[in-house]
Amino acid sequence: MRFAEVIVDVPAKAVNRPFDYAIPSALEAVVEPGSRVGVPFGKRVIQGFVTAVRDTSEVPANRIKELVHVLDPYPVLTPSLIELTEWMSSKYICSRISCMQAMLPGALKAKYDRMFAVQDQAGQTWMDTPMTQYVREKGEVSWDELHTMFPDEAAGIRKLLSDGILMERTRMKDRLQKKMQLVVYPHPSSTVLDKALADCPPQAKRQRELIAYFLDHPEPIVLSELLVKLEMNASTVKRVCELGCAEMKETEMLRDPYADRDFGQTTPLSLTIEQQEAYDRIVDALHMNELHTFLLHGVTGSGKTEIYLQSIATCLARQQEAIVLVPEISLTPQMVERFKGRFGDRVAVLHSRLSQGERYDEWRKLRQGQAQVVVGARSAIFAPLERLGLIIIDEEHESSYKQEETPRYHARDAALQRAKLEKAVVVLGSATPSLETYEAGLNGSLETMTLPNRVGARPLPRVHVIDMRHELKQGNRSMFSRPLHEAIVKRLERKEQMVLMLNRRGFSTFVMCRSCGYVAECPHCQISLTYHRHIQHIRCHYCGYTERELETCPSCQSQHIRYFGTGTQRVEEELVKLFPGIRVIRMDVDTTTEKGSHEKWLTQFGRQQADVLLGTQMIAKGLDFPNVTLVGVIAADTILNLPDFRGAERTFQLLTQVAGRAGRHELPGEVFVQSYAPEHYAIELASRHHYQPFANKELVMRKLRDYPPYKQLVLFTVSHEMANIAMNFTEKLGKVLKEKLHRLTRDYEVMGPVASPIARLKDRYRFQCMIKYARDLSVTEVIEQALEQLEDEIKNRQVRVTTDVDPYILM
DNA sequence: AGCACGCCGACT
């Protein structure tokens, strides 16, 4: 007898461990580590994942049940992915089942239905009510259906259940819908076909035509394609099938979201000396067959993608597979095209715009080895590949690699961990590496390669920083400075295009003096204060420091205090007003929700059907339009002034990215950056394309203020319907954490409690506290112990606690 | 997360 260890589909701490099941002999051959199975758990049958198969079990035989289903023809998790869930659940303090679910397409997540049937006892139909009669006729009815048909009988149903007249069970099913199509399978023997053709009466022209076609094309073909191809009627095909020349079968098809697109085959470009050197080092590492991590630090337009492509080609030639992670927003058709163009059908693409079914099919292509390269957003790091050789993370610094729901993992960290398990090579690519990665380069835990020049020796665009305080003093109250205004007019005259960006992110407004650029900051945290309109206070979201809203500027006494929060819509209005006849495409979350709209707008802009592409930071990346000669940043300070210690880093990154959109081809580019703090080092150094001085300076600041990469953070958010309960519990949590941390180290800090920037969400008040500790420390156990100690209180008072390790959004 | 078991209050 063999036994399977199974992680069950219940995301609760109490069952976050493997349960043992006996494997019935009929299933012994198909149950493997990674198999998705159905197991009896309590009185239900639920889904689970096998983590190991063993010959013995510690659990007393009388308590062991048998697993009842194996749900797929192959294990859905690879051994490495199973192991990765151990790291992930411990690092991010979440259940293993939630990690496993994050690794798989949504189609494989189980759905559970309560099903009802009438206990069959002959001769009892005389006691039927309309409801029992209905159930009896249907055999088995789901709770949803029953409830819609008989909305007032909830109590009646309960009664019937306890009387044993109705039976209830839980039905488990997955959400996958395989795409089925009618496929025509020609008879494999040409002699049979020849004979049929000879027997076919000459007047049956279409039938003869079809049989002749089968002789030339013996491969199976989708019915609808065949009909189009031969301009034929389905009845003809049916008749020919009846003659025994072919068979028609419902067949499961893999959807190909890119089926109707023709990606022109591209060939490797010749590499510059710098590119060649980087490529060579990656290839050397691939041959070593062990974990090796590179930072590929290349300015925008330095040709990083070509290095990726050729490294992947080498990886494939070694019979190994590759993962390419790209931030969701830059997973544009342009990007997909480059990979499909080089590797064709060997590429699977995974992104959020695919339907659930499409995503499942792309996933299966990888699982079944039909595709060996995956290009995808964050979760593609869990692609089910078994011979992984290379992981590429493009735009490594992007915050979209951090998942903001449980499990709150960071794809870069997951990649490093997975590469360690699979002895793979990791390439982190960026023009503006995150400080975490840059610092890792300095301390030697990864190898840095630099591409300081653009391909073709095109110069980086000239960046003008415009002091908006000065503009105001000169009497210009518009959102466009005069230099930017002039530049726009010039482009309109010359029929060149421009990209205007307003990085309006989040909703926190910040407080600034328009005369001198003073921004209200917390005296303890060096973090800009957030305006809370309803209480007319400004407040620090890190430590809770609060003061009254400002009437005059503490620095220059002027009354030009503004609460910032201009959106793209206002800019669009203004553009139309100032430049009559201007054609604007606005791209932000409001205009790009529709499937394919992203692509549509960009195509339109590429065809020069608009003068201006106006958008949020989603337009900052990856775009490459030859006719764009002007990039304007309406307000460079918005991120700088968010309550976030990464403000300077993000500002530098964004300005560098967006500047890289200009002048990528023959026409030289110009960039205008409007700011109320042009002397800020992030803005000033970005305008001169000076990454290293920026990173070094920012690292000093981080060290000084005890922030990552030198310290680690864990953010706890507590919510409850009552504000005081939420706050009191947060305080208590902070206290318990402090006690436990204190036993482990002196090098820690507990901050808060403070109200969350989203102070109330879905009728629940939210408070948070944060711990900060030495980065070589693991605090998983401390946190687990603290939460365990408070478990009763969490349950009784119905507070909800979320734990965010290495948070990106501090709210 | 469900679900059963179990111990106290308010109804036919």
Place this chain on the structure above:
DNA sequence: GTCGGCGTGCTC
């Protein structure tokens, strides 16, 4: 006396 509220504890 029974129905049913939700506190407690378990699920291989």
